[in-house]
Amino acid sequence: MSAAGYLPDLDLPRRNGELAFDAPWQSRAFGLATAVIEHAFGGDREPFRRQLIAAIAAEPGRPYWESWTIALEALVRTLPEPPIASSEGTGVQG
Amino acid sequence: MSDDAHHPAPLSPIELRVAALEELLTEQGLLPDGFIDEVNRRFESQTGPMNGAKVVARAWVDAEYRARLLAEGTAAIAELGFGGPEGHHMVVVENTDAVHNVIVCTLCSCYPWPVLGLPPSWYKDAPYRARMVREPRALLAEMGCPLPDDVEIRVWDSSAEVRYLVLPQRPPATDGMTEAELAALVTRDSMIGVSRL
Numbered sequence: 509m510s511a512a513g514y515l516p517d518l519d520l521p522r523r524n525g526e527l528a529f530d531a532p533w534q535s536r537a538f539g540l541a542t543a544v545i546e547h548a549f550g551g552d553r554e555p556f557r558r559q560l561i562a563a564i565a566a567e568p569g570r571p572y573w574e575s576w577t578i579a580l581e582a583l584v585r586t587l588p589e590p591p592i593a594s595s596e597g598t599g600v601q602g
Numbered sequence: 603m604s605d606d607a608h609h610p611a612p613l614s615p616i617e618l619r620v621a622a623l624e625e626l627l628t629e630q631g632l633l634p635d636g637f638i639d640e641v642n643r644r645f646e647s648q649t650g651p652m653n654g655a656k657v658v659a660r661a662w663v664d665a666e667y668r669a670r671l672l673a674e675g676t677a678a679i680a681e682l683g684f685g686g687p688e689g690h691h692m693v694v695v696e697n698t699d700a701v702h703n704v705i706v707c708t709l710c711s712c713y714p715w716p717v718l719g720l721p722p723s724w725y726k727d728a729p730y731r732a733r734m735v736r737e738p739r740a741l742l743a744e745m746g747c748p749l750p751d752d753v754e755i756r757v758w759d760s761s762a763e764v765r766y767l768v769l770p771q772r773p774p775a776t777d778g779m780t781e782a783e784l785a786a787l788v789t790r791d792s793m794i795g796v797s798r799l
Contacts (some may be wrong), residue, residue: 540633558676561709
């Protein structure tokens, strides 16, 4: 069981030579994190990275994208309450 | 969102959590319409190992470019038009007859997106992250990359600041090839350092 788990699986679909997500929810979780990083943290990836490290460390055997989602939930909890929702967006930068 | 209209599968707990996040972020104005699809399109079209392959092939045919790439990776990679998130501080490490380089992120999944795209699953898994530091020679052999004992293995752990890219050795018997032909020989795994060309 050891080696096969690490070997690139040549049978799975790829784009650009890269393995695509295993399930749609994973690509959505990826896009959601990008939205928070770009729109609430001014493009600074470090706060999310810290949450991801913590989520992985908390349960090392947990599937990666689940840890990713848990990290994103934790990051979102650190956001200030949004001002009154408006169609103009929050304007939060950095 | 099931493919099967007759028996729509109930959402799993993790799918429900992602859906709840999506709803919350939309309410907060952080998720414009169509943003997720746009992000995924952006990654598929603009990042990936074919970018790294062009960098490697250029370094193989142009000694001055190679020198710039090894000295100042981010700038040299930007010369070919590649850059962006997770690629702001690129360091390129060169394989030689005596040294083999391999990259890992022990804490999470840091990876040079602009030149390699998103990391494969095994790169993000705990066994790779732990074992590549503890027993790289054994793990590389298991992954189909056995190395002679006299080849030094250098493992580069990505940090908050730095993303690494391996410059593989140019394969033998490729003297007459064009840069584009050479780029087609370069694999993602050779630029991670888990295979040799």
